[in-house]
Amino acid sequence: xxxxxxxxxxxxxxxxxxxxxxxxxxxxxxxxxxxxxxxxxxxxxxxxxxxxxxxxxxxxxxxxxxxxxxxxxxxxxxxxxxxxxxxxxxxxxxxxxxxxxxxxxxxxxxxxxxxxxxxxxxxxxxxxxxxxxxxxxxxxxxxxxxxxxxxxxxxxxxxxxxxxxxxxxxxxxxxxxxxxxxxxxxxxxxxx
Numbered sequence: 538x539x540x541x542x543x544x545x546x547x548x549x550x551x552x553x554x555x556x557x558x559x560x561x562x563x564x565x566x567x568x569x570x571x572x573x574x575x576x577x578x579x580x581x582x583x584x585x586x587x588x589x590x591x592x593x594x595x596x597x598x599x600x601x602x603x604x605x606x607x608x609x610x611x612x613x614x615x616x617x618x619x620x621x622x623x624x625x626x627x628x629x630x631x632x633x634x635x636x637x638x639x640x641x642x643x644x645x646x647x648x649x650x651x652x653x654x655x656x657x658x659x660x661x662x663x664x665x666x667x668x669x670x671x672x673x674x675x676x677x678x679x680x681x682x683x684x685x686x687x688x689x690x691x692x693x694x695x696x697x698x699x700x701x702x703x704x705x706x707x708x709x710x711x712x713x714x715x716x717x718x719x720x721x722x723x724x725x726x727x728x729x
Contacts, residue, residue, distance in 0.1 A: 580627060597626060599634060608638030619658040620645035637662040656718060661693035663718045674717055675710070690719040698722070
């Protein structure tokens with residue numbers, strides 16, 4: 538006879554798993570994972586319900602340390618990791634939310650840092666507060682007085698454009714947010 542899915546078999550009394558989710562029809566004996574079901578995500582997650590919250594706008598569960606401290610991007614976890622291309626939403630690997638709101642696996646984030654990549658692979662925004670670094674870079678540029686020639690730069694952090702001239706100190710520096718995370722652009726590609 539076919540019986541409905543349950544944690545304990547109605548015929549023999551055997552427990553199918555220490556953790557049981559009726560919604561997902563999921564069983565697991567390793568409760569050290571601290572599984573819980575998120576109704577909003579529609580799946581079971583690991584790590585303990587008290588350690589996570591569901592962000593309605595992003596559409597995923599995040600660590601409580603990110604509550605009111607992350608930039609929301611709708612469906613940001615319903616994408617592949619930009620480094621390893623594994624789907625993030627149901628991945629068992631820990632994820633990281635960057636300052637810009639884009640997401641990736643924490644392990645991939647650390648690999649990126651090992652290779653001296655300090656900008657988001659999706660939008661090029663700086664992944665850290667670069668203030669101390671930028672002050673040191675200002676001093677170095679002042680001492681060397683670099684010359685790039687006349688042209689335009691666009692900032693990858695605030696998206697502002699700046700006109701640069703020969704002889705300007707700090708010709709790679711955004712005049713709006715003071716970041717050096719810039720690139721040269723031709724006037725024809727400037728936003729209208």
